[in-house]
Amino acid sequence: MKGFAAFVGLIGIVLSAGAAAGQALAPLPPLEPPKKEQVELGKSLFFDPRLSGDGGVSCDSCHDPATGWGDGKALSTGYPGSEYFRNAQTLLNAAYYKRNYWDGRMAGPDLPTTVRDHLTEAHFMQVDGRLFVERLRQVPEYEEMFQKAFNGEPTFGRTLNAVAAFLKTIVSRNAPIDRYLKGDSAALAAAAREGLTLFQGKAGCIQCHNGALLSDQKFHALGVPGNADVFANPLRHITFRRFFRTLGAPNTENYRGDPGLYGVTKDRADWGKFRTPGLREVSRTAPYMHNGSLATLEDVAAFYDRGGGQRGNKSALLRPLGLTDAEKRALVEFMKSLSGDPVVIERPDLPDYKLRKLGQN
Amino acid sequence: MRTTRFAVLALAALLLGGALWAGGALGQAQRFPALGPLPAVPSPPDNPMSEAKVELGKLLFWDTRLSGDVSTSCATCHDPKLGWGDGGALSRGYPGTEHWRNSQTVLNAAYFSKLFWGGEVTSLESQASAAATGNVAGNGDPIMMEERLRQVPEYVRRFKEVFGVERPTIGMAWMAIAAFERTLVSKAGQVPFDRYARGDQSALGPEARRGLALFQGKAGCIQCHNGPLLSDESYHNLGVQRNPAFENTPLRQITLRYQHVIRGVSETLYRSADRDLGLYYTTKQEADKGKFRTPSLRELRYTAPYMHNGVFGTLEEVIEFYNRGGDDNLNKSPLMRPLGLSEQEKKDLLAFLLSLSSDQPLIVEPPDLPAYAPMKVEARP
Numbered sequence: 001m002k003g004f005a006a007f008v009g010l011i012g013i014v015l016s017a018g019a020a021a022g023q024a025l026a027p028l029p030p031l032e033p034p035k036k037e038q039v040e041l042g043k044s045l046f047f048d049p050r051l052s053g054d055g056g057v058s059c060d061s062c063h064d065p066a067t068g069w070g071d072g073k074a075l076s077t078g079y080p081g082s083e084y085f086r087n088a089q090t091l092l093n094a095a096y097y098k099r100n101y102w103d104g105r106m107a108g109p110d111l112p113t114t115v116r117d118h119l120t121e122a123h124f125m126q127v128d129g130r131l132f133v134e135r136l137r138q139v140p141e142y143e144e145m146f147q148k149a150f151n152g153e154p155t156f157g158r159t160l161n162a163v164a165a166f167l168k169t170i171v172s173r174n175a176p177i178d179r180y181l182k183g184d185s186a187a188l189a190a191a192a193r194e195g196l197t198l199f200q201g202k203a204g205c206i207q208c209h210n211g212a213l214l215s216d217q218k219f220h221a222l223g224v225p226g227n228a229d230v231f232a233n234p235l236r237h238i239t240f241r242r243f244f245r246t247l248g249a250p251n252t253e254n255y256r257g258d259p260g261l262y263g264v265t266k267d268r269a270d271w272g273k274f275r276t277p278g279l280r281e282v283s284r285t286a287p288y289m290h291n292g293s294l295a296t297l298e299d300v301a302a303f304y305d306r307g308g309g310q311r312g313n314k315s316a317l318l319r320p321l322g323l324t325d326a327e328k329r330a331l332v333e334f335m336k337s338l339s340g341d342p343v344v345i346e347r348p349d350l351p352d353y354k355l356r357k358l359g360q361n
Numbered sequence: 362m363r364t365t366r367f368a369v370l371a372l373a374a375l376l377l378g379g380a381l382w383a384g385g386a387l388g389q390a391q392r393f394p395a396l397g398p399l400p401a402v403p404s405p406p407d408n409p410m411s412e413a414k415v416e417l418g419k420l421l422f423w424d425t426r427l428s429g430d431v432s433t434s435c436a437t438c439h440d441p442k443l444g445w446g447d448g449g450a451l452s453r454g455y456p457g458t459e460h461w462r463n464s465q466t467v468l469n470a471a472y473f474s475k476l477f478w479g480g481e482v483t484s485l486e487s488q489a490s491a492a493a494t495g496n497v498a499g500n501g502d503p504i505m506m507e508e509r510l511r512q513v514p515e516y517v518r519r520f521k522e523v524f525g526v527e528r529p530t531i532g533m534a535w536m537a538i539a540a541f542e543r544t545l546v547s548k549a550g551q552v553p554f555d556r557y558a559r560g561d562q563s564a565l566g567p568e569a570r571r572g573l574a575l576f577q578g579k580a581g582c583i584q585c586h587n588g589p590l591l592s593d594e595s596y597h598n599l600g601v602q603r604n605p606a607f608e609n610t611p612l613r614q615i616t617l618r619y620q621h622v623i624r625g626v627s628e629t630l631y632r633s634a635d636r637d638l639g640l641y642y643t644t645k646q647e648a649d650k651g652k653f654r655t656p657s658l659r660e661l662r663y664t665a666p667y668m669h670n671g672v673f674g675t676l677e678e679v680i681e682f683y684n685r686g687g688d689d690n691l692n693k694s695p696l697m698r699p700l701g702l703s704e705q706e707k708k709d710l711l712a713f714l715l716s717l718s719s720d721q722p723l724i725v726e727p728p729d730l731p732a733y734a735p736m737k738v739e740a741r742p
Contacts, residue, residue, distance in 0.1 A: 053455070053496065054432065054455060054457040056456065079429070081431030122429070122505045131497070134616075134619045237512060238505065238511075241508045245508075246504060354611065355614065356614055359634065
């Protein structure tokens with residue numbers, strides 16, 4: 001009971017701090033619109049498996065519009081012959097982050113570099129940047145699209161920029177919460193409105209899920225249960241071990257769980273911390289958490305209600321919430337109100353390779 | 362035993378030296394390293410041979426986990442049943458790509474001091490690494506491949522036995538593969554020409570014997586194909602015609618341009634790239650354009666098609682090519698001249714070339730590969 005009182009006190013502080021920092025819930029601010037021709041090109045490239053080493057995987061293999069721009073699996077698949085050890089995050093609103101990936105190892109505003117990482121890393125698409133450029137040069141339609149988009153022929157950098165331009169268009173719009181925040185009180189049903197109150201109050205979600213993106217853009221350890229498959233499935237464990245070796249993290253042989261941000265900073269305090277994901281479109285992006293270990297939003301509400309997981313280094317922000325079943329349902333209803341119009345993209349017809357005149361490159 | 366072998370070699374050398382001098386039609390008083398049986402296989406001091414290492418190397422040679430998407434093993438392009446090449450004019454290459462050169466036989470590769478058509482590497486160990494990681498060959502990531510090996514208990518056990526290490530390393534995998542490849546060599550007793558060179562006159566028929574004389578004489582083959590390996594390990598431009606695949610296959614065109622990019626030629630050269638420039642990519646010397654390393658002629662019977670781009674499907678075509686002095690190309694070697702061989706002489710030459718191959722092809726059956734198993738790591742709840 002004493003704990004509860006302290007908790008309520010804490011929420012009060014956080015809420016006022018949040019308000020002071022201008023992190024109130026709000027509609028997403030518009031992004032600077034990318035050049036139309038670059039978006040069009042980037043869309044084709046996004047779906048084109050020729051941007052992978054063996055021509056077998058494209059961006060949409062793991063970021064499929066039909067599964068909330070993720071892959072719908074707990075743990076992502078990765079490059080053929082390997083299996084990844086984290087959940088494929090949605091690309092919806094990806095352009096709004098300050099840091100990219102669950103562990104934030106890439107700078108958010110430099111979206112093209114995150115695209116580059118996906119293309120060239122061994123666990124994702126494993127392609128040589130010089131090879132795919134020559135592939136693109138073998139497709140006259142691409143040569144034309146690059147001309148229109150960049151006034152030049154296909155290059156490594158332009159390819160990354162085009163995909164990044166396309167990503168800037170995958171933005172969530174017109175969610176019930178946005179209409180509600182603009183004054184349409186009918187946009188949220190009673191349960192969702194109760195959920196909003198809980199979200200900002202008793203449940204304390206707002207401590208981390210705040211601002212227009214519903215993410216504080218920071219890193220926290222929730223003590224999420226490990227996904228046993230990372231260690232039980234050799235293909236995942238191989239990818240896991242290679243990944244942390246290439247980050248230069250020490251003592252990787254002995255890891256028994258995902259070190260998260262620690263792999264990037266090598267600061268012991270960062271063990272098990274992951275970037276707070278935005279909650280927009282969350283009803284479309286199951287399963288949840290960095291390792292997909294929670295299948296439904298109900299599972300997520302229950303997880304927070306019991307104060308998160310048991311693993312070490314857990315954030316002090318997580319404590320049992322004492323929510324009733326009705327309150328948990330209300331929270332879920334609120335989370336559902338965060339999804340807007342589906343971002344539907346028609347799969348482009350990919351242009352084929354054509355012959356070039358030998359010696360005229 | 363060692364002395365005896367040496368004596369036999371010396372005898373063979375004398376014998377062939379005699380034969381060489383008899384071939385005066387070459388018109389030049391040049392002496393070339395004598396033909397004869399191959400000496401014992403050399404192995405580098407830092408990678409000594411052992412049975413266990415060869416056994417390990419054999420497993421790895423067939424293991425597709427030593428490639429990017431686990432599709433491609435050494436054996437994919439170096440198949441024993443296809444003369445330890447891949448049987449194509451141009452090698453198949455990694456999925457999503459098509460290679461740009463002929464996949465060379467692994468047989469007797471152990472004797473070369475430079476490997477690949479352009480002689481780009483100097484050991485079997487580095488050849489294995491380059492092929493497994495090359496983007497149009499194996500496209501493997503070294504650390505990923507190493508971690509895969511560590512997740513196979515049978516490999517962990519074998520690497521420990523062979524190298525005394527707790528964890529396999531990728532460099533050791535290349536060493537083991539190289540050791541295996543050092544066993545893939547012609548055995549003198551099984552090669553008609555080698556038996557002949559050791560004194561068994563009946564090992565070559567009259568045609569092949571006449572072919573040998575032509576080889577060292579009128580046809581001038583010995584100028585480049587000399588020594589026990591039948592290669593001078595040097596580079597020559599023969600004026601081999603271009604493979605039309607580069608005109609009619611988009612994926613080959615991609616690889617051709619890609620090679621120009623990664624090998625660092627000038628922008629101008631990239632823009633006009635229409636052929637394989639061979640040694641030039643390494644030296645950037647104009648005179649080296651179109652030069653390729655002289656291949657061995659041993660086991661030729663099993664290693665069609667021929668030339669760096671596989672344009673010749675049969676040895677008859679190869680002989681015709683040399684007889685007409687090669688085809689047009691800039692930089693063609695002055696050694697290439699019309700030979701004026703009669704039909705009978707061409708047959709004789711062919712008979713000799715065939716005598717350089719083992720009576721039966723050297724076949725190794727694919728081994729059963731050990732499986733992954735989870736490491737003893739307990740994920741905490």
